[in-house]
Amino acid sequence: MRSTQLVVSRTCGSSCRCDIPYPAAAATATLTAAPSRITAPAMRSLFATGNPTQASLLATTTWVATPWARRRPCRHGPTAVAAATSGPGRRRNGPGVGAGNGGDSTRCNDGNGQSTTTIASSSSSSSNSSSSGREVSVAPLRLVGIPGKGRGVVATRNLSPGELLLVCRPLALVQGPLPAPVQQQQRPQQQQQVEEEDVGADSRRSFQQRSPTAAPAAAAGATRGANARLSSAASAGASGPASAPSSAVAAAAMAVCSEAALVAELQRLQWGPIQAQILAFLYRGAQQPITPIGSRPGPSAAAPDRSAAAAAGDGDGSSSGALPLDLADLTDPWESSWPAGGSAAAAADSAEAPSGAAAGAQAAAPTHGSGLPAEQLAVVVRLNATGLPSDDVLLARLYDKPNLSFIGLWPAHAMLNHSCAPNAVAVVCGSQLVIRCCAPVPPGGEVVITYAGALGLGPLALRRAMLERNHRFRCTCARCTVEEQVPRELAQLWSDIVLLASQQLQPRLVAAATALRASGAATGASTGSSSSSSSNTSNSSVDDSGAEGAGSGGGAAAASAAAAALPALLDIRGQVAKCCSLFEETLGQLAPSPQEALWLQASMYPLYEIRARCAQLLATAAEAAAAESAAASSPPSPSAAVAAAGAAPAPLPGSAEAGAARSAAAAAPLQGRGGRLGQRQQEPQQQQQQPMGALDRRELECRLSEEYLDALSACLRLQGVANAGSDMHVQLAARYDTACAAHAARHPGPRAEQLAAEARQRLERALSTRYGTPAEAEPAEAEEEKAMGTAGAADSSLRAQPETTAPSLSSLLAVLDQLQLQQQKQ
C-alpha cells in the first residue's frame, strides 16, 4: 500500500494548457489506500468476484439461464461430434454479408462493404489452387505467414462489420450438458480452486465468475486454448438444469468438456490422411518460437515429433508460399469431397511435398490414427481448441437446438491470431463455428479475434498476464502499443484507480445491493424493469442485480431500508466520480487520438462498470425512498434530495454525453446535468403542473435514471470498442435498450424517445455485428448463384442449414423478448 502523490497538470482543453499543478492524491484521497502495483491476488480479485453486484452489469443474461435450457438438458450425456458429416452443399458456407453495419465502436462506422462471395466457393474470382489440387476460394480471406505470429489470416479486400467471413466445421468436438448453477455459498470455494489453478485468470472464466447467470451466454467471442480447458471449470458460475444436483452436473460438465476429453476424442477418431495432415498442420503452429514467459513448460518441452511437424509445412509461417494448406482446406476437415481417407499415399498423391511428409510422419510414428502422440495432441488442443460452457444462446433458441457446453477444434478458426482490438468474432451454434467481421478491415489487414474475452476490457497488465500464461505470447497489437506508451507514473495511477474501484468500492456496492435486495425495495423504472413501458422488451427485466424486481409494494420498512442504503451509495458514487475525473483528466493530458482514448478507456472498463452499477442502485434506492415519501405525503426524503443534488460522474471525454453535458453545463450550471433538464423543459405541460412534491420526485427519479443510462451507454460504447459483436456486447446493448425504453415510458418526452430510438439502433447494430444481416446477404447470394447457375441447389443447401444464414433482426429481437420474459417468470 502506498500513497499516490502524482502531480498532474490541469488542462483546460486541447488548445489551452494552463498547467496548474495539483496533487492528484488530493483529488481522490482514497487512492492512498490503493496497492502500488498489480499483484497476482489483486489481479485475481479484480475480475473474479463471484458477487452479484459486479456481475450484474454485464449479466443482462439471467435470460441465458433459461427455463428453455433447463428443459433441455443434454439427453445423450457427453456428445462427441467429430467427423461431422458433410454433404455436397456443405462447402457452401452461406451468403456473405455485404455492406457494413456500424457497431458501437467508432471503428465500426466507416466500413466500406463490398459484395462478398462465399468461402470456398469455386465461383469466386479470387479462387486459387490448394495443395491438394482442388480449386478453392477463400475470398475474402487468405492464410499467410505473419512475422512473429506464425500463420495468420488477412483480408483480400475491405471487410465490414457483420460480414460473414468463415463458417467452420470441427475436426473434433466434445459436447456436454450445460454446467449447473452454483449456489452463492458454494462460489468462494470453487472460485478459489479455479484461481489457484491459474493465476492468469482466463478471461472467459473470469466473465463467468463475474456473471453467475451469464456464463452460458459466453458462447461466442469464443476464446481458445487454455480457455477450452477452463471453460468447464467456469461452471463455477454457470447455469444449467435446475433439477439436477448442481455440483454433480457441474462436475460432469467439467469432466466432459475438458482438454483431456478432446485429446481422447482425437485419439479415438479414425483418421484419414487429410485429417492427419490438418492436425499436423496445427501442431506445426504450436512449434512457433514463443516468448519464454511464465512457468508452464512450452510445447518444445513435449519433445515434438519433428517429422510430424515437418508434415505441416516446411516454413515457419514467414513465407506464405510455404503453407501446404489454405483456409478452404481447413474450414470443413471432414468434407466428403476430400480424397477418400484411409491411405496416406492418397494424400501424398493429391498434395505436394508436405503431404508426402505427412505420410512419412504417419509411417514413422503411428502411435494412433492421427499420427501424433497424446502429448502432442495435448499441445495442439491447448493452443488451438475452443471451449465454453454454452454455445450461442440466442441461436440455439432461434433454431430450437439444445444448448450444450463444448470443447472443440475448428482448424480454420485456429488460424486466427489474437488482438486486444479485434476485428472478428466467433459464434458457436451446435457444431458450427461462424466467424464474422466486427470492425472494418482494409485489404491486406490481418483478421484477428480476441483470446482475452472479458479481460479484454481491462488493463494491459491483466491482459498481458493472461495471454502470456495461457497462450505464451506477448501481444503487440495497436491497443497494447498505445497503452505501453502511457508514462509509467500515469499507468500506475490508472492501475491504482482500477484496483481501488474493484477492491474497495465494489465490495461496498455489493453490500448496498444486498441491503436493497433484503429490503425488497424497488420500483425498477430507472433500471429497466418497468412494466409500464411501451417497448416490446421493456416489460421485462434483464436485470439480475437482486435489488430490483420486487415491485413497488415493499412497504415502509423496505423503503426505509432502501433509504438507509442511500448514504453509502452516494459516497460510492462520489468516489467513483473522483476516480473517473482523475482518470479522464490525466488521459486528456496525453492528447490521445479519439481511437486511442477509447482504447485506454476500455482498459478502465471496471471503473465505468462500477459507475453504472452504482447509478443503477442509486436510482433504485431513490425510487424506493421517493415512494416512501409519497406514501407519507411528504417531500422527498433528505437522502433522496441529496442524491438529486449530488454531482453526477463525469461523462466520457469525447462522448456524446460529454458534449451534451458541456453544453448543458454552460446553459444551466446549477442544474447538474442540465442538458437533460433543458430537454425536459420541453416536456408536456402536464408534468410541470404537478404539485411540487410530485414534480421533485419525478425530477429526482428522472435525473438518476438518466445518470444510469449515461453510465450504461458509456459501458456499451467501450464494449463496442474492444469487444464488438461479443455476447457481452449484445447483452449490454439489450440491457441498455430495455432501460431506455423503461425510462421513456416513465419519463415521456422527446429526449427520452430519442434515447430509446438510439438504444434500439445500437442493439440492432450489436446484433447485426454478431449475427449478420440477412437483407444484405440475399442480393450477394443471388448474384453468386446466378453466376454459378446452381441457384436451386444452393437454396436447398442453405435451407438445410438455416444457421449459415444471418437471422433476421426481428427474429433475434423476438428471441430476446422471449428469454427476458422467461427470466421474469422465474
Ligand SMILES: C[S@@+](CC[C@H](N)C(=O)[O-])C[C@H]1O[C@@H](n2cnc3c(N)ncnc32)[C@H](O)[C@@H]1O
Ligand atoms: C490458435 S494459434 C493461432 C495461429 C498460429 N499463429 C499458428 O500459426 O498456428 C495461437 C497461437 O498463435 C500465436 N499468436 C496468436 N496471436 C498472436 C499475437 N497477437 N502475437 C504473437 N503470437 C500470436 C501464439 O503462438 C498462440 O499460441
